[in-house]
Amino acid sequence: MKKAKTKTNAKAQASAKAQANTKAHAKKKTKAARSPKITLRLNGKKAAVAAPPMKRLLDTLREDLGLTGTKEGCGEGECGACTVLVDGAAVNSCLVASCQVAGCDVQTVEGMARGNAKVAARLHRLQRAFLEHGAAQCGICTPGMLMAALALPKRATLDEIRAGLAGNLCRCTGYMKIYDAVAQFLDGERR
C-alpha cells in the first residue's frame, strides 16, 4: 500500500492534511446552501469560510481551514490549548462560535513564522525564545501558549506573565522554562 507506506514521513502527513482539506471542501459544498459565508482576516490575510454559524471556531479552523496547529485539550475552556487571538485578545476557540469572528482579525500559530518556512531563521522571536529555553516539550500546549503570550502587555512583570498564562495548562514543563522564554521575548520588545 503505497499510501500507507509513505504516511509517516512529513510529506505524506502533509498530503493527509491536504486530503483533510479537500474532504472538508467537499463537505462544505453540500452544506453551502445552509452555511452562510463568514468573512474574516486570518493571519493577516482576507479569508472566507462557509461553516455553520454555531460550529466551534476550533473546528472551523482545523477542519474547514486546514489549520491544525490549534489544538483541542479539553473542549471546555479550561486548558487553553486551543487559544487563538481574536482582534488581539486571547480566547479559547473551543468556546467561540464561528459566526462570532465574522469581520474580526483572527491569528493562529500558523501566522507567526515568516513565509511558513520550517527554518529557525524565519521564526517569530517568541518561537525562537521557546526553542532556546526549552519551553516546548511535548508541544501540544505550545501553540496556545504562544498565542496567550502574544496577548501579554509589553511591560509585563513575572507576576503579570503568570497571571496572563494562567488559562493555559502545561503538564510537561512546570512552566519555569515558559516564563524564561516569554520574559526574554518581552525584554526584547521593550528595547
Next chain:
Amino acid sequence: MSKKKRREDGAARLRTVGHNVARAEGVEKVTGTARYIDDLVFDDMLYGATVRSTIPAGRIVAVERDPAFDWSGFTWVDHHDIAAPGRNVVAMIAEDQPFLAVDRVRHQAEPIALLAHADRARLAEGLAHVRVRYEAEPATLDFETASIVLKEIGIRRGDVDAVFARPGVRVIEGTYRTGAQEQLYIECNGVIAQPGAAEPDDGGITVHGSMQCPYYVVRALCTVTGLPREKVRVVQTTTGGGFGGKEEYPSVLAGHAVLLARKSGRAVKMVYERHEDLVATTKRHPSIVHHRTALAADGSILAIDVDLRLDGGAYVTLSPVVLSRAAIHATGPYRAEAVRIRGRVMMTNTPPNGAFRGFGAPQSQFAAEAHMDRIAGELGLDPIALRKQNLFRTGDITATGQTLKDSVAAHEVLERALERHARMVRPHNKKKRAHNNGDGHDGDGHDGDRRLRGTGVAMFFHGSGFTGGGEVKLASRAGLALTADGVRLLVSSTEIGQGTRTMHAQIVAETLGIPYDRVETADPDTARVPDSGPTVASRTCMVVGRILQRAAEKLRAELGDYDDEKSFRKRARWLLAERGTVEVIEEYQKPGDIVWSDETYEGDAYGAYAWGCNVADVEIDPVTYQARCTQFTAAIDIGKAIHPILAEGQIEGGTLQGIGWALYEDVVMREGKMQNASLTNYIIPTTLDTPPINVEIVENPFAGGPFGAKGVGECPIDGPAAAIVNAIRAATGKRLDAIPATPERIMKALADETSR
C-alpha cells in the same frame, strides 16, 4: 593522534554532550506543524466510539441496538468479532483483561462493543441508541477492605522480629494514604487503524497513534488478530505527553480501532475526548502504607517493617511491576539492619490503575518520608539531622540486599538542596524575598498576615531502568544506519516531550565525533526500527542511550581512523559505496556484576539510582485552610545531564506533577466511577499555583551509563508530596498522613487534638 589519546581528550572536553543543542523536533512544535494523531485524516476514514459499562460489576443480560434507528453506514463490533486465532485478551502480564467484555463487566466504563461511522454526529446518535441490560452483582469498591489479592510480594533482609524484640528499642508506627492521580497529558489517547501492513490488501494492519511503547502495541495486536508479527505495523505519531498514561492503554485502544478497521475494511480513527479519557483510562494506584520502625535512642534506624497495599482496579495490567518498584523503594534512601516489606495489589471493581511516572515509588516514598518526620517529632529530633544520620552511603545495603557501590549521592543532594534553598529565601536577598514571600515572615504583609508558614524536606531515590532481571528479559536492540554525511538512529524509544531524539542524537554524535546535526532519527515505525524496549522506567537515556553509544563505538571502529568531520564523511561514503547499506545494531548487555533473583527478590534491583532532595515552603490560609507552595527546591543527582535544559525541564515538570498530587489532584470516585472527569474540577496546577522551582542538577557519574548518565524522568516526582506535608506539619504542628492535602483534610488535621 591515537584513538586512545583522542578518547581521553574527548572525556575532558565534550563537544555535544552537556551542551544545550537545538531540540530535534523543536521547530515543528513551535510552528504548529507537528502532526499529532488528531491532525491526521486518512482517505475514506471512519470514526470509532466505544459502548461502555455503566455499572461496576454484573452480568451482561443483553446488548440491544434500537431497531427503530437507521443503522446503515455503521460498523458494529463486539466480542463475537474476535475469532481464532485471535484472542480476546489484552496481552500484558496476566491474560485476564478482555478487549471487549463477554458476559460480565468488572468495572465502570469497561468496553463492551464498538461502533464506527463516517460522520461523527451520526456516530454519537448511534451510541445513544445502544442499550446494555445487566444483572448487577455486588461490587468491591474500597481496596482497604478488598479481599482479592492480584499480586503479593515479600522482601526480607535480616531478622526484623528479633530487632523489634530487643530491649530499649523505640518503635514508631504510622499509616499513610495517597489518592489516585490522572496523568493528564494534554493530548488525549488516540489512534488510527488502517487495513494493510505494507499493502492495503495484504491482510495486515497498520496503527498510527499517540503512544510510548510501539512494540507493546504490536504484541497486543498480534494477540487480538492472530496475525503474525510481520503483518502488524505500528507507527508512533507526535505524542502530546505520556507520563505512563500512554504506556499500556494504547494497546487497548489500538486493539479496538483495529477490530473496527478489519471489519469495515476502512481506516478508523479513535481519539478520546477528555471526559472519556478520564473515566476510562488508567490512573496512579491509590495506596495505603503502614510503617513500623525500630530505632535506637540516638535516632539510628535499626529495622523497617512495611505493609504496602495498592488499589489495582479490576484487572492485573502492569500492577505487579508497579508493586515491585513501590516495595523496593519503600524504605526510602535509608539503611537498616533488618527490613521486611510486604506488598499487595488488591482487586477492586474500578477501572484498572496503571503506569504513571514513578511507578509506585512516589507512593511508597511519600509514606517513608512522612514517617521520617513523625519519627523526628516523636523522638524530639531535628528532621534533617535524623535523615543525615540514616541516609545511605556508599557500601550500604538496600532492602533487596544490594550493596551500593557506585554513584551514591544522598548526602550530597541534601546539602546542595539546603544550601540552594537557603539562598533563595535569605533575608538580604530582598528582591527574591519580596516576590516569593517564602522566608517564613511577611513578604508583602498586606493582609494582616495570619497565614501559617513552614518548610519541609524529603529525601528519595529512584532506580533507573527495569527492575531486577527486567532489562535482561527485554534484551533491547537499537542501532545506527550510516548515511552519506552522518548517521540515522534506529530506535523505537519514543519522543513524548522528554527529549529522547535530542538526547540520543547527542550521545551518538559525541561518540562518533561528528556534529549533532549530522545525526537524524528514523520514524518510530515497527516496520523499520528494532525493539529498543518501552519508553518507561527512566531507562531511555541510561539503558537505551548506552546501547546506542556502543553501536556508535562499533561503527567508529568499522569506519577506521578519522580525525574530523570531513574525513568521517569520506570514510562513510567509501563504506557505503562498498557495502550498499551499513547498519550496526547492538543489544543490551548486562553489566557484569549485577545479580538478581526473581524468586527470592534478592540482589541488585537496579543498575543505578538517581538521588533526590526536595525542600518546600508552604503557607496555609487560616480561614480557608488552603495550602499553597511558595518556594520549592529540587536537587537531583542524575549522573550526567546530557542536555542540561532538557534535564531541568524533566525535573521541573516532574516536580510540579508531584506538587499537584500533593495539593490539588483529587480523583473523586462514586460507585466505581470518576465523578470529576473534567478539567473544570480535576485540578492540575496552573501558573498561579506553581511556586518558583529551583533546580540543582548534581552529577555523580555512573560508569554503566552513557557519559555517566543515569535516569532522570521519574525521580523528581518521588519527593514533592512528602516535602509538602512535612512543611504543613512544620507550619501547623499537625501531621497530615494522607494526600491530596485538600482544605478539608487540613481542617480536620488542625482539629485533631492527638496529632502532632
